[in-house]
Amino acid sequence: MKIDSGTTAWMLAATALVLLMTPGLAFFYGGMTRAKSVLNMMMMSFGAIITVTIAWVLFGHSLAFTDNASSAINNVVGGFDALGLQSLVDTATKDDGTGMPSLVFSAFQLTFAIITVALISGAIADRAKFGAWILFSILWATIVYFPIAHWVWGTGWLNTMGIEDFAGGTVVHINAGAAGLALCLVLGKRTGWRKEPMRPHNLPFVLLGAGLLWFGWFGFNAGSELAVDGTAGLAFMNTQIATAVAAGAWLVVEKMRDGHATSLGVASGAVAGLVAITPACGFVDPWAAMLIGLLAGVLCAYAVGLKYKLGFDDSLDVVGVHLVGGVIGAVSLGFLAAYPFLDQQSKGLFYGGGFGQLGLQVLGPVAVGGYSFVITWVLGKIIDKTMGFRITVDDERTGIDVTAHAETGYDLGTVYASGVTSPNGPTAPAAKKVDA
Protein backbone atom coordinates (compact mmCIF):
# COMPACT_ATOMS: atom_id res chain seq x y z
CA MET A 1 0.00 0.00 0.00
CA LYS A 2 1.45 3.30 -1.04
CA ILE A 3 1.08 6.49 0.94
CA ASP A 4 -2.60 7.33 0.54
CA SER A 5 -3.30 11.04 0.48
CA GLY A 6 -6.85 10.71 1.87
CA THR A 7 -5.76 8.55 4.79
CA THR A 8 -2.78 10.75 5.51
CA ALA A 9 -4.78 13.97 5.37
CA TRP A 10 -7.47 12.63 7.71
CA MET A 11 -4.95 11.24 10.17
CA LEU A 12 -3.08 14.54 10.31
CA ALA A 13 -6.36 16.29 11.12
CA ALA A 14 -7.42 13.60 13.60
CA THR A 15 -4.10 13.91 15.40
CA ALA A 16 -4.62 17.64 15.86
CA LEU A 17 -8.18 16.96 17.08
CA VAL A 18 -6.98 14.53 19.74
CA LEU A 19 -4.21 16.86 20.87
CA LEU A 20 -6.84 19.60 21.39
CA MET A 21 -8.61 17.31 23.82
CA THR A 22 -5.89 17.80 26.44
CA PRO A 23 -6.24 21.61 26.64
CA GLY A 24 -9.98 20.87 26.56
CA LEU A 25 -9.52 18.58 29.52
CA ALA A 26 -7.58 21.35 31.25
CA PHE A 27 -10.67 23.58 30.99
CA PHE A 28 -13.02 20.75 31.96
CA TYR A 29 -10.99 19.98 35.07
CA GLY A 30 -9.91 23.57 35.77
CA GLY A 31 -13.48 24.81 35.99
CA MET A 32 -14.32 22.06 38.46
CA THR A 33 -11.70 23.00 41.05
CA ARG A 34 -11.98 25.88 43.47
CA ALA A 35 -10.86 29.28 42.13
CA LYS A 36 -7.60 29.13 44.07
CA SER A 37 -6.31 26.07 42.21
CA VAL A 38 -7.57 26.46 38.64
CA LEU A 39 -4.13 27.22 37.21
CA ASN A 40 -2.41 24.28 38.88
CA MET A 41 -5.13 21.99 37.56
CA MET A 42 -4.66 23.28 34.02
CA MET A 43 -0.87 23.18 34.37
CA MET A 44 -1.00 19.46 35.15
CA SER A 45 -2.57 18.84 31.73
CA PHE A 46 -0.14 21.11 29.90
CA GLY A 47 2.72 19.54 31.88
CA ALA A 48 1.67 16.12 30.60
CA ILE A 49 1.84 17.39 27.01
CA ILE A 50 5.47 18.31 27.57
CA THR A 51 6.70 15.27 29.46
CA VAL A 52 4.84 12.60 27.51
CA THR A 53 5.92 14.08 24.17
CA ILE A 54 9.57 13.89 25.17
CA ALA A 55 9.23 10.38 26.60
CA TRP A 56 7.35 9.27 23.47
CA VAL A 57 10.05 10.47 21.13
CA LEU A 58 12.90 9.00 23.17
CA PHE A 59 11.45 5.55 23.88
CA GLY A 60 7.64 5.58 24.21
CA HIS A 61 6.74 4.76 20.62
CA SER A 62 9.33 2.04 20.60
CA LEU A 63 8.09 0.36 23.79
CA ALA A 64 4.47 0.51 22.66
CA PHE A 65 4.53 -0.18 18.93
CA THR A 66 7.64 -2.09 17.95
CA ASP A 67 8.18 -5.81 18.43
CA ASN A 68 10.59 -7.20 20.96
CA ALA A 69 13.08 -9.75 19.66
CA SER A 70 12.14 -12.11 22.48
CA SER A 71 8.57 -13.25 21.93
CA ALA A 72 8.09 -13.85 25.67
CA ILE A 73 9.04 -10.28 26.47
CA ASN A 74 7.08 -9.05 23.47
CA ASN A 75 3.87 -10.19 25.15
CA VAL A 76 4.50 -7.54 27.80
CA VAL A 77 6.49 -4.74 26.20
CA GLY A 78 7.88 -3.75 22.82
CA GLY A 79 11.46 -3.40 21.71
CA PHE A 80 13.99 -0.68 21.01
CA ASP A 81 13.87 -0.41 17.24
CA ALA A 82 12.34 3.07 17.18
CA LEU A 83 14.25 4.88 19.92
CA GLY A 84 14.32 8.59 19.11
CA LEU A 85 11.88 7.88 16.24
CA GLN A 86 14.87 7.88 13.88
CA SER A 87 13.98 4.58 12.24
CA LEU A 88 10.51 5.91 11.40
CA VAL A 89 11.82 8.80 9.36
CA ASP A 90 12.83 6.57 6.47
CA THR A 91 9.40 5.02 6.17
CA ALA A 92 7.97 8.45 5.58
CA THR A 93 8.31 7.79 1.89
CA LYS A 94 8.23 4.00 1.92
CA ASP A 95 5.41 1.52 2.02
CA ASP A 96 4.78 0.27 5.56
CA GLY A 97 1.28 -1.06 4.93
CA THR A 98 -0.71 1.65 6.71
CA GLY A 99 -1.25 4.07 3.87
CA MET A 100 0.26 6.87 5.92
CA PRO A 101 3.79 7.84 6.93
CA SER A 102 4.88 6.05 10.10
CA LEU A 103 5.49 9.36 11.81
CA VAL A 104 1.84 10.33 11.32
CA PHE A 105 0.74 7.12 13.04
CA SER A 106 3.28 7.85 15.78
CA ALA A 107 2.04 11.41 16.31
CA PHE A 108 -1.56 10.16 16.46
CA GLN A 109 -0.71 7.59 19.11
CA LEU A 110 1.35 10.15 21.05
CA THR A 111 -1.73 12.30 21.59
CA PHE A 112 -3.47 9.31 23.24
CA ALA A 113 -0.58 8.81 25.63
CA ILE A 114 -0.71 12.51 26.56
CA ILE A 115 -4.39 12.63 27.43
CA THR A 116 -4.26 9.38 29.38
CA VAL A 117 -1.66 10.84 31.70
CA ALA A 118 -3.50 14.16 31.94
CA LEU A 119 -6.76 12.39 32.87
CA ILE A 120 -5.21 11.06 36.08
CA SER A 121 -4.60 14.57 37.41
CA GLY A 122 -8.30 15.08 38.12
CA ALA A 123 -8.09 12.67 41.05
CA ILE A 124 -5.50 14.76 42.89
CA ALA A 125 -6.77 18.33 42.40
CA ASP A 126 -5.59 21.16 44.67
CA ARG A 127 -2.90 19.26 46.57
CA ALA A 128 -0.11 17.70 44.48
CA LYS A 129 3.39 19.16 44.24
CA PHE A 130 3.90 20.24 40.65
CA GLY A 131 7.41 18.79 40.47
CA ALA A 132 6.19 15.47 41.85
CA TRP A 133 3.43 15.40 39.23
CA ILE A 134 5.93 16.06 36.45
CA LEU A 135 8.16 13.22 37.62
CA PHE A 136 5.15 10.95 38.08
CA SER A 137 3.92 11.68 34.56
CA ILE A 138 7.18 10.53 32.99
CA LEU A 139 7.49 7.39 35.12
CA TRP A 140 3.82 6.45 34.79
CA ALA A 141 3.84 6.80 31.00
CA THR A 142 6.96 4.64 30.86
CA ILE A 143 6.02 1.87 33.27
CA VAL A 144 2.25 1.77 32.80
CA TYR A 145 1.01 3.42 29.60
CA PHE A 146 3.56 2.29 27.03
CA PRO A 147 3.43 -1.40 28.04
CA ILE A 148 -0.38 -1.42 28.22
CA ALA A 149 -0.66 0.19 24.79
CA HIS A 150 1.60 -2.63 23.60
CA TRP A 151 -0.59 -5.28 25.28
CA VAL A 152 -3.77 -4.08 23.60
CA TRP A 153 -2.76 -2.30 20.40
CA GLY A 154 0.74 -3.53 19.75
CA THR A 155 1.58 -7.19 19.44
CA GLY A 156 1.22 -7.87 23.19
CA TRP A 157 -0.73 -10.62 24.93
CA LEU A 158 -4.21 -9.07 25.07
CA ASN A 159 -4.17 -8.22 21.38
CA THR A 160 -2.96 -11.72 20.55
CA MET A 161 -5.88 -13.14 22.54
CA GLY A 162 -8.30 -10.94 20.59
CA ILE A 163 -9.46 -8.22 22.99
CA GLU A 164 -11.59 -5.54 21.34
CA ASP A 165 -10.72 -1.96 22.20
CA PHE A 166 -11.41 0.26 19.23
CA ALA A 167 -10.13 3.61 20.47
CA GLY A 168 -8.90 3.12 24.02
CA GLY A 169 -11.63 2.32 26.53
CA THR A 170 -9.21 -0.05 28.22
CA VAL A 171 -5.87 1.48 27.31
CA VAL A 172 -6.89 5.07 28.06
CA HIS A 173 -9.90 5.24 30.35
CA ILE A 174 -9.80 2.15 32.55
CA ASN A 175 -6.06 2.66 32.78
CA ALA A 176 -6.33 6.32 33.83
CA GLY A 177 -9.30 5.66 36.11
CA ALA A 178 -7.52 2.91 38.05
CA ALA A 179 -4.42 5.09 38.30
CA GLY A 180 -6.51 8.01 39.56
CA LEU A 181 -7.99 5.83 42.28
CA ALA A 182 -4.56 4.64 43.42
CA LEU A 183 -3.06 8.13 43.37
CA CYS A 184 -5.86 9.80 45.35
CA LEU A 185 -5.45 7.06 47.97
CA VAL A 186 -1.71 7.76 48.17
CA LEU A 187 -2.16 11.53 48.49
CA GLY A 188 -5.15 11.44 50.82
CA LYS A 189 -8.14 13.71 50.99
CA ARG A 190 -8.12 17.44 50.43
CA THR A 191 -8.07 19.45 53.64
CA GLY A 192 -11.66 20.13 54.62
CA TRP A 193 -13.12 17.48 52.30
CA ARG A 194 -16.73 16.73 53.16
CA LYS A 195 -16.77 19.58 55.68
CA GLU A 196 -16.44 22.50 53.28
CA PRO A 197 -18.38 22.75 50.05
CA MET A 198 -15.95 22.28 47.16
CA ARG A 199 -18.21 23.15 44.31
CA PRO A 200 -16.90 23.92 40.81
CA HIS A 201 -15.83 27.56 40.59
CA ASN A 202 -16.32 28.09 36.84
CA LEU A 203 -18.99 26.00 35.16
CA PRO A 204 -18.69 27.82 31.81
CA PHE A 205 -15.08 26.50 31.73
CA VAL A 206 -16.40 23.00 32.44
CA LEU A 207 -18.84 23.26 29.55
CA LEU A 208 -16.20 24.75 27.26
CA GLY A 209 -13.88 21.88 28.14
CA ALA A 210 -16.61 19.29 27.62
CA GLY A 211 -17.35 20.83 24.22
CA LEU A 212 -13.69 20.70 23.18
CA LEU A 213 -13.45 17.10 24.37
CA TRP A 214 -16.58 16.15 22.45
CA PHE A 215 -15.21 17.80 19.28
CA GLY A 216 -11.75 16.31 19.63
CA TRP A 217 -13.19 12.88 20.40
CA PHE A 218 -14.29 12.50 16.78
CA GLY A 219 -10.60 12.41 15.92
CA PHE A 220 -9.98 10.04 18.83
CA ASN A 221 -12.66 7.53 17.85
CA ALA A 222 -13.10 7.84 14.09
CA GLY A 223 -9.36 8.41 13.70
CA SER A 224 -8.67 5.11 15.46
CA GLU A 225 -9.87 3.31 12.34
CA LEU A 226 -6.57 4.59 10.88
CA ALA A 227 -8.27 4.82 7.50
CA VAL A 228 -11.00 6.68 5.67
CA ASP A 229 -13.70 4.09 5.22
CA GLY A 230 -17.10 2.86 6.38
CA THR A 231 -15.89 1.84 9.82
CA ALA A 232 -14.58 5.35 10.41
CA GLY A 233 -18.05 6.63 9.56
CA LEU A 234 -19.66 4.13 11.92
CA ALA A 235 -17.30 5.11 14.73
CA PHE A 236 -18.00 8.79 14.08
CA MET A 237 -21.78 8.44 14.20
CA ASN A 238 -21.77 6.10 17.20
CA THR A 239 -19.65 8.63 19.08
CA GLN A 240 -22.29 11.29 18.58
CA ILE A 241 -25.17 8.96 19.47
CA ALA A 242 -23.78 7.60 22.74
CA THR A 243 -22.60 11.00 23.91
CA ALA A 244 -25.90 12.77 23.40
CA VAL A 245 -27.86 9.92 25.00
CA ALA A 246 -25.52 9.73 28.00
CA ALA A 247 -25.67 13.50 28.60
CA GLY A 248 -29.46 13.35 28.50
CA ALA A 249 -29.62 10.29 30.74
CA TRP A 250 -27.39 11.93 33.35
CA LEU A 251 -29.69 14.97 33.43
CA VAL A 252 -32.78 12.81 33.90
CA VAL A 253 -31.14 10.97 36.81
CA GLU A 254 -30.18 14.28 38.42
CA LYS A 255 -33.60 15.80 37.97
CA MET A 256 -35.28 12.79 39.54
CA ARG A 257 -32.74 12.31 42.32
CA ASP A 258 -31.74 15.86 43.29
CA GLY A 259 -34.45 18.00 41.74
CA HIS A 260 -32.24 19.97 39.33
CA ALA A 261 -30.68 19.32 35.93
CA THR A 262 -27.20 20.84 36.31
CA SER A 263 -24.61 22.07 33.82
CA LEU A 264 -21.97 19.98 35.60
CA GLY A 265 -24.28 17.03 34.98
CA VAL A 266 -24.60 17.62 31.24
CA ALA A 267 -20.82 18.00 30.90
CA SER A 268 -20.10 14.90 33.00
CA GLY A 269 -22.76 12.88 31.19
CA ALA A 270 -21.31 13.79 27.80
CA VAL A 271 -17.84 12.73 28.88
CA ALA A 272 -19.20 9.49 30.39
CA GLY A 273 -20.86 8.71 27.06
CA LEU A 274 -17.69 9.51 25.13
CA VAL A 275 -15.68 7.25 27.43
CA ALA A 276 -18.10 4.32 27.18
CA ILE A 277 -18.42 4.41 23.39
CA THR A 278 -14.65 4.70 22.92
CA PRO A 279 -13.83 0.98 22.92
CA ALA A 280 -17.05 0.11 21.09
CA CYS A 281 -17.52 2.81 18.46
CA GLY A 282 -16.24 0.86 15.46
CA PHE A 283 -17.65 -2.49 16.54
CA VAL A 284 -21.34 -1.84 17.24
CA ASP A 285 -24.60 -0.86 15.55
CA PRO A 286 -26.25 2.54 16.20
CA TRP A 287 -28.95 1.05 18.45
CA ALA A 288 -26.20 -0.47 20.58
CA ALA A 289 -24.51 2.94 20.79
CA MET A 290 -27.77 4.32 22.21
CA LEU A 291 -27.87 1.53 24.79
CA ILE A 292 -24.24 2.06 25.76
CA GLY A 293 -24.86 5.79 26.11
CA LEU A 294 -27.91 5.17 28.28
CA LEU A 295 -26.03 2.77 30.56
CA ALA A 296 -23.08 5.16 30.85
CA GLY A 297 -25.22 8.19 31.64
CA VAL A 298 -27.25 6.44 34.32
CA LEU A 299 -24.56 4.31 35.96
CA CYS A 300 -21.86 6.99 35.98
CA ALA A 301 -24.29 9.52 37.48
CA TYR A 302 -24.62 7.16 40.43
CA ALA A 303 -20.97 6.08 40.41
CA VAL A 304 -19.69 9.60 41.16
CA GLY A 305 -21.38 9.28 44.57
CA LEU A 306 -19.29 6.21 45.44
CA LYS A 307 -16.40 8.28 46.73
CA TYR A 308 -18.56 9.68 49.50
CA LYS A 309 -19.75 6.24 50.54
CA LEU A 310 -16.30 4.68 50.41
CA GLY A 311 -14.36 7.72 51.60
CA PHE A 312 -11.77 8.44 48.89
CA ASP A 313 -11.31 11.95 47.52
CA ASP A 314 -11.25 11.36 43.77
CA SER A 315 -11.68 15.11 43.43
CA LEU A 316 -13.01 15.45 39.88
CA ASP A 317 -14.51 11.97 39.44
CA VAL A 318 -11.89 10.25 37.34
CA VAL A 319 -13.01 6.93 38.81
CA GLY A 320 -16.75 7.49 38.53
CA VAL A 321 -16.58 8.67 34.92
CA HIS A 322 -13.49 7.10 33.33
CA LEU A 323 -13.04 3.81 35.20
CA VAL A 324 -16.74 3.01 35.41
CA GLY A 325 -17.50 4.37 31.92
CA GLY A 326 -14.54 2.49 30.47
CA VAL A 327 -15.66 -0.78 32.05
CA ILE A 328 -19.21 -0.30 30.73
CA GLY A 329 -17.89 0.17 27.21
CA ALA A 330 -15.37 -2.69 27.35
CA VAL A 331 -17.79 -5.25 28.82
CA SER A 332 -20.65 -4.18 26.55
CA LEU A 333 -18.61 -5.39 23.57
CA GLY A 334 -18.89 -8.92 24.93
CA PHE A 335 -22.62 -8.63 24.22
CA LEU A 336 -22.91 -6.06 21.45
CA ALA A 337 -19.89 -6.41 19.15
CA ALA A 338 -21.23 -6.80 15.61
CA TYR A 339 -18.21 -6.04 13.42
CA PRO A 340 -14.96 -7.58 14.69
CA PHE A 341 -12.13 -6.97 12.22
CA LEU A 342 -9.20 -9.08 13.39
CA ASP A 343 -9.15 -12.85 12.90
CA GLN A 344 -8.76 -13.47 16.61
CA GLN A 345 -11.76 -11.26 17.55
CA SER A 346 -15.34 -12.52 17.52
CA LYS A 347 -18.88 -11.16 17.73
CA GLY A 348 -20.63 -10.50 21.03
CA LEU A 349 -23.12 -12.76 22.78
CA PHE A 350 -26.17 -11.05 21.27
CA TYR A 351 -24.76 -11.60 17.77
CA GLY A 352 -24.13 -15.29 18.25
CA GLY A 353 -20.46 -14.97 19.18
CA GLY A 354 -20.77 -17.03 22.37
CA PHE A 355 -19.13 -16.31 25.70
CA GLY A 356 -15.52 -16.25 24.52
CA GLN A 357 -15.39 -12.57 23.62
CA LEU A 358 -17.34 -11.63 26.76
CA GLY A 359 -14.76 -13.39 28.91
CA LEU A 360 -11.98 -11.52 27.15
CA GLN A 361 -13.81 -8.20 27.54
CA VAL A 362 -13.92 -8.80 31.29
CA LEU A 363 -10.33 -10.03 31.48
CA GLY A 364 -9.01 -6.89 29.75
CA PRO A 365 -10.34 -4.37 32.31
CA VAL A 366 -9.32 -6.61 35.22
CA ALA A 367 -5.78 -7.05 33.91
CA VAL A 368 -5.24 -3.45 32.81
CA GLY A 369 -7.05 -1.92 35.79
CA GLY A 370 -5.26 -4.21 38.23
CA TYR A 371 -1.81 -3.59 36.77
CA SER A 372 -2.39 0.15 36.58
CA PHE A 373 -3.74 0.37 40.15
CA VAL A 374 -0.90 -1.60 41.73
CA ILE A 375 1.96 0.01 39.82
CA THR A 376 0.52 3.51 40.28
CA TRP A 377 0.14 2.96 44.02
CA VAL A 378 3.73 1.77 44.37
CA LEU A 379 5.04 4.58 42.16
CA GLY A 380 3.04 7.17 44.09
CA LYS A 381 4.28 5.84 47.42
CA ILE A 382 7.90 5.94 46.29
CA ILE A 383 7.59 9.55 45.17
CA ASP A 384 5.71 10.43 48.37
CA LYS A 385 8.35 8.87 50.63
CA THR A 386 11.29 10.45 48.81
CA MET A 387 10.49 13.92 47.45
CA GLY A 388 6.95 14.19 48.90
CA PHE A 389 3.86 14.22 46.68
CA ARG A 390 1.69 16.58 48.67
CA ILE A 391 1.91 20.30 49.43
CA THR A 392 1.66 21.58 53.01
CA VAL A 393 -1.72 22.23 54.59
CA ASP A 394 -0.94 25.96 54.79
CA ASP A 395 -0.14 26.08 51.09
CA GLU A 396 -3.28 24.13 50.33
CA ARG A 397 -5.40 26.52 52.40
CA THR A 398 -3.76 29.53 50.77
CA GLY A 399 -4.21 28.00 47.34
CA ILE A 400 -1.75 26.06 45.21
CA ASP A 401 -1.89 28.63 42.38
CA VAL A 402 -0.25 31.31 44.50
CA THR A 403 2.09 29.04 46.44
CA ALA A 404 3.30 26.82 43.58
CA HIS A 405 3.01 29.06 40.55
CA ALA A 406 2.98 32.63 41.97
CA GLU A 407 -0.13 33.45 39.96
CA THR A 408 -3.88 33.64 40.39
CA GLY A 409 -6.46 32.68 37.82
CA TYR A 410 -8.60 35.75 38.29
CA ASP A 411 -7.04 39.12 39.15
CA LEU A 412 -10.33 40.91 39.48
CA GLY A 413 -10.07 42.97 42.68
CA THR A 414 -9.37 46.68 42.52
CA VAL A 415 -7.19 46.66 45.61
CA TYR A 416 -4.90 43.76 44.78
CA ALA A 417 -5.17 43.52 41.00
CA SER A 418 -2.16 43.02 38.77
CA GLY A 419 0.21 42.08 41.56
CA VAL A 420 1.34 38.62 42.50
CA THR A 421 -0.02 39.26 45.97
CA SER A 422 -3.68 38.50 45.82
CA PRO A 423 -6.78 38.12 47.92
CA ASN A 424 -6.28 34.39 47.58
CA GLY A 425 -3.17 34.40 49.65
CA PRO A 426 -0.85 36.55 51.68
CA THR A 427 2.47 36.55 49.94
CA ALA A 428 3.96 35.04 46.87
CA PRO A 429 7.57 35.54 45.81
CA ALA A 430 7.91 39.10 44.59
CA ALA A 431 8.77 39.68 40.96
CA LYS A 432 12.43 40.34 40.35
CA LYS A 433 13.30 43.94 39.62
CA VAL A 434 14.65 44.56 36.19
CA ASP A 435 17.08 47.44 35.82
CA ALA A 436 16.26 49.50 32.80
Added chain:
Amino acid sequence: MRLITAIIKPFKLDDVKAALEQFGIKGMTVSEASGYGRQRGHTEVYRGAEYQVDLVPKVRLEVLAEEDDTEDVIDVIVKAAHTGKIGDGKVWSVPVDTIVRVRTGERGPEAL
Protein backbone atom coordinates in the same frame (compact mmCIF):
# COMPACT_ATOMS: atom_id res chain seq x y z
CA MET B 1 -26.55 61.43 63.19
CA ARG B 2 -26.65 57.67 63.04
CA LEU B 3 -25.36 54.87 60.82
CA ILE B 4 -28.04 52.33 60.04
CA THR B 5 -26.82 48.95 58.90
CA ALA B 6 -29.17 46.33 57.45
CA ILE B 7 -28.39 42.73 56.61
CA ILE B 8 -31.11 41.54 54.23
CA LYS B 9 -31.92 38.83 51.75
CA PRO B 10 -30.27 39.64 48.41
CA PHE B 11 -33.48 39.44 46.39
CA LYS B 12 -35.05 42.07 48.69
CA LEU B 13 -32.46 44.72 47.81
CA ASP B 14 -34.55 46.33 45.05
CA ASP B 15 -37.61 46.63 47.30
CA VAL B 16 -35.61 48.14 50.14
CA LYS B 17 -33.78 50.53 47.84
CA ALA B 18 -37.04 51.74 46.29
CA ALA B 19 -38.66 52.20 49.71
CA LEU B 20 -35.70 54.22 51.01
CA GLU B 21 -35.65 56.40 47.91
CA GLN B 22 -39.34 57.09 48.33
CA PHE B 23 -38.73 58.01 51.96
CA GLY B 24 -36.16 60.56 50.80
CA ILE B 25 -32.86 58.90 51.60
CA LYS B 26 -30.27 60.29 49.17
CA GLY B 27 -27.47 57.78 49.37
CA MET B 28 -26.50 54.36 50.54
CA THR B 29 -23.67 51.84 50.42
CA VAL B 30 -24.39 48.24 49.45
CA SER B 31 -22.03 45.31 49.68
CA GLU B 32 -22.28 41.56 49.29
CA ALA B 33 -21.91 39.74 52.57
CA SER B 34 -22.24 36.25 53.92
CA GLY B 35 -23.11 35.01 57.35
CA TYR B 36 -25.63 33.26 59.50
CA GLY B 37 -27.92 34.02 62.38
CA ARG B 38 -30.47 31.85 64.05
CA GLN B 39 -31.03 29.93 60.80
CA ARG B 40 -27.53 28.42 61.10
CA GLY B 41 -27.05 27.84 57.37
CA HIS B 42 -28.63 24.96 55.53
CA THR B 43 -27.88 21.74 53.65
CA GLU B 44 -27.65 21.65 49.88
CA VAL B 45 -27.56 18.62 47.61
CA TYR B 46 -25.18 18.79 44.65
CA ARG B 47 -23.96 15.95 42.45
CA GLY B 48 -25.55 13.46 44.81
CA ALA B 49 -23.68 14.74 47.86
CA GLU B 50 -25.01 16.79 50.76
CA TYR B 51 -23.21 19.98 51.68
CA GLN B 52 -23.61 21.98 54.87
CA VAL B 53 -23.61 25.62 53.81
CA ASP B 54 -22.88 27.64 56.98
CA LEU B 55 -22.47 31.07 55.48
CA VAL B 56 -25.49 32.19 53.53
CA PRO B 57 -25.21 35.01 50.96
CA LYS B 58 -26.68 38.31 52.19
CA VAL B 59 -26.63 41.95 51.21
CA ARG B 60 -25.30 44.53 53.64
CA LEU B 61 -26.84 47.97 53.23
CA GLU B 62 -25.57 51.05 55.07
CA VAL B 63 -27.40 54.36 55.34
CA LEU B 64 -26.54 57.54 57.23
CA ALA B 65 -29.49 59.42 58.66
CA GLU B 66 -30.35 62.26 61.01
CA GLU B 67 -31.13 61.35 64.60
CA ASP B 68 -34.85 62.12 64.25
CA ASP B 69 -35.28 60.04 61.11
CA THR B 70 -33.58 56.94 62.46
CA GLU B 71 -36.61 55.02 63.72
CA ASP B 72 -38.55 55.81 60.54
CA VAL B 73 -35.72 54.64 58.29
CA ILE B 74 -35.40 51.42 60.27
CA ASP B 75 -39.14 50.85 59.93
CA VAL B 76 -39.00 51.44 56.18
CA ILE B 77 -36.20 48.90 55.79
CA VAL B 78 -37.82 46.29 58.02
CA LYS B 79 -41.13 46.62 56.22
CA ALA B 80 -39.59 46.33 52.75
CA ALA B 81 -37.25 43.46 53.64
CA HIS B 82 -39.82 41.39 55.49
CA THR B 83 -40.87 37.98 54.16
CA GLY B 84 -41.71 36.30 57.47
CA LYS B 85 -39.44 33.38 56.67
CA ILE B 86 -36.27 32.46 58.52
CA GLY B 87 -33.18 34.36 57.39
CA ASP B 88 -34.80 37.77 56.81
CA GLY B 89 -31.83 39.49 58.45
CA LYS B 90 -31.26 42.28 60.97
CA VAL B 91 -31.16 46.05 61.15
CA TRP B 92 -29.25 48.10 63.70
CA SER B 93 -28.03 51.66 64.21
CA VAL B 94 -25.04 53.25 65.90
CA PRO B 95 -24.23 56.90 66.67
CA VAL B 96 -21.91 58.79 64.29
CA ASP B 97 -19.73 61.70 65.46
CA THR B 98 -18.58 63.22 62.24
CA ILE B 99 -19.51 63.13 58.58
CA VAL B 100 -17.54 64.96 55.89
CA ARG B 101 -18.44 65.20 52.21
CA VAL B 102 -15.11 64.68 50.49
CA ARG B 103 -15.86 66.86 47.45
CA THR B 104 -16.96 70.03 49.25
CA GLY B 105 -15.65 69.62 52.77
CA GLU B 106 -19.16 70.12 54.22
CA ARG B 107 -19.54 68.66 57.70
CA GLY B 108 -22.36 67.28 59.83
CA PRO B 109 -25.98 67.05 58.63
CA GLU B 110 -25.02 69.19 55.58
CA ALA B 111 -22.91 66.29 54.37
CA LEU B 112 -25.76 63.78 54.40
